[in-house]
Amino acid sequence: MSIIDRDILTITISYILFWLVIIILTIYPLFRLRKTLKKIENFEKNIE
């Protein structure tokens, strides 16, 4: 593999990894929050 190809591969891996971290950190709290709110709603309905 030429140096330029290796450089491009290294950068691509790094940049994909960066956006993966951003996506995980964005999506995780949103999904967990939605799930928790649903559970709370169900509990409150049951208590009523």
Add this chain to the structure above:
Amino acid sequence: MALNVPKLLKTNLLLVISIAMLVINLLLIVILTSFNLLVWKDNRIVYIIFFYHVSGAWLAYFSFGVSLLSHIQYLRNKKIIYSRIGKNSIIVGVFFTAFTLITGSLWYNATSASYGSKPEDYWQWSDPRQTMTFVLLMSYIAFLIFRSLIEDKEQKTKLSAALGIALFPTVPLSYFSAIIFESFHVLSIKPADPGTIYWNPLKIFILLFNLIGMTIFFVYIVKQLVDLDKKREKLDILIQKRLIEA
């Protein structure tokens, strides 16, 4: 169910701003690099890894700094919000420390031949910055494990605040290790050379733009994680209430 776009934008404004900044930054890097407007050492484009590597390191150090201040505030005021901010900052910090370590290793691997090391090397235990950052990562992962093991809520917040403060010296140690000791890290090799990364206004602008975008992202994520903790606490109270009733 119809999506309420204005409401979504309003509640996630910080996320929208930070993602827009990061995307603009990415486009800037790609366009400037493809037109050869960003010139690097030996004309190697691998050096554009610098923008994300340094931004990741900045966010990691910043997160641990915020966690230190929050834990100190918690011990002074006993307000649970500070404990939550402290813990969640550490979660974000751990992610970005791991990211920084991985990109640092990839960068080192791509350029190791110019340091006289074996090509294909990813890791040098003899490098103080790399090793100390690894210690930093392990310390804060241990913090999160420790915190999750304690069941009593008051003990959990108190002990984790103390541990969060006690672990903070690993942050300046990681940063200064490359300055005090001999290191392969770019900063310590030629810190004042006008040809290096730190003295190009265009590169500095792109880096600062990225840093601002990532800091806004950090504020948004910690706010979201704190909200999540609040709701989980509410759910716990409801479950306990239900158990008592049963």
